[in-house]
Amino acid sequence: MELAWRSRQRFLTVARCEKYVCSSCHRSYKRKSALTSHLNHECGKQPQFLCPFCDYRFKTKSNFNRHLRTQHLVTACDRPTQE
Numbered sequence: 001m002e003l004a005w006r007s008r009q010r011f012l013t014v015a016r017c018e019k020y021v022c023s024s025c026h027r028s029y030k031r032k033s034a035l036t037s038h039l040n041h042e043c044g045k046q047p048q049f050l051c052p053f054c055d056y057r058f059k060t061k062s063n064f065n066r067h068l069r070t071q072h073l074v075t076a077c078d079r080p081t082q083e
């Protein structure tokens with residue numbers, strides 16, 4: 001019980017007092033992991049995934065793969081590899 005209480009206290013403290021704010025675009029996140037993910041995948045990033053068929057660009061591989069599947073009926077392993 002004590003452990004649960006402590007983690008709950010910690011959670012409340014974080015939620016109330018701390019925000020994780022991106023220094024570039026000032027988006028704020030409650031969880032550090034969300035900010036880290038934002039920094040790694042979104043913030044200031046050019047879309048890294050360029051569709052070879054229609055020049056659409058995607059920031060995330062999952063969006064890219066979904067686009068390939070739905071728009072071009074291509075699965076990830078069939079597509080040409082891009083380095």
Ligand SMILES: [Zn+2]
Pocket residue numbers: 022023024025026027038039043044
């Ligand atoms: Zn940002």
Ligand SMILES: [Zn+2]
Pocket residue numbers: 051052053054055056067068071072
């Ligand atoms: Zn496409």
